[in-house]
Amino acid sequence: MKPIYLDHSATTPVRPEVLEAMGPYFGDFFGNASSVHAHGRKAKQALEDARETVAATLGALAEEIIFTSGGTESTNLAIKGALLANSQKGKHIITSTIEHHATLHTCEYLRKEGYRVTCLPVDRFGKVNPDDVKKAITDETVLISIMHANNEVGTIEPITQIGEIVREKGVLFHTDAVQSVGKIPVDVKNMKVDFLSMSGHKIYAPKGIGVLFARKGVPFESLFQGGHHEWSRRPGTENIPSIVGLAKALELAHAEMDDVSAEEERLRETFWETIQTQIEGVTMNGHPTDRVPPILNVSFDFVDGESVILNLDLKGIAVATGSACTSGEVEPSHVLLAMNVPPRRAQGSIRFSLGRDTTQEDLDYTAAVLTETIQRLRSMSPVYADYRRKTRS
16 A cells, blocks of 8 residues: 555645746756846746745735745744834734744743733634634734634634724734635635744745745834845845745645545545544544545544554655644644643544645545544553443443
């Protein structure tokens, strides 16, 4: 059986079309986009063409697109840059308990710097209540950062509703859209966001390239000092090959979104039905319908998630317990705990994230291996044995 990769929410392979688009900018068209000679002008044209492509897919203006090294840098730039530029207004930030660590750790850093951070709770499906956002806003609130789709359970947040509240209150609004761009429709105007983060390696582009959308006219300060690149908002020589690759990947994802998303959703639902049928003591985490198509997060009672991952890996199947940025941690997922999933159940959670090349055969094989693995691990668990004795008596 060929290796089966079900961890696309961690990263994706670079598409052949993307590699082909990038190729010339490693060789013949290697110029620095800031140079005025022919080599530089060729690179500059590629840079601006890519910027136009990204802007069009996000519903933005070209001058609102800033190329970065990825989602983490984009999020840091949005949050810290907005607060630095608006320090006279106040020092209050609002976020949620289920954000990616790029947001949570940034907010924790700012808390130590004297900022007040409000972390909003979520319901059992991982959704933020827009009314909670409204109630949390004060005269000193500068920025609200709520992710568009959760990277562990796939739940889609009510960003448009929150955006309307935030716009009315005159507060800045950032969303981490790393897991939603290219998978579901994203339009920055409809969402009423001031900042949006995305990353190339989640959509079959290279690692190390991302985008920050910053709405025109919204003040924020750069975190770096240097040249005039990206309108002096993100100085440093632009990574033209990767920028070209990101634009190509986003263009392809946008064109294929309806068909790919429909197939991923069909496969995900079929896979979940199979798991439920073949394995007892399973729970799906996240919203049952308001979720990005590729992600299925399941808790398996009486097993440890890391043990399941290692056993599946031995059979050539790659899955995850949650965010790739927390891989190796022994603590249960902060996302699942925030959703009031019991710690023991959270410890037995697995994230399956499908991709554009995932097949029914892949999932059938995975289900078979998963069933055997769960049964074998439970057979060695005294807790499970005790549970079985009690249910039989």
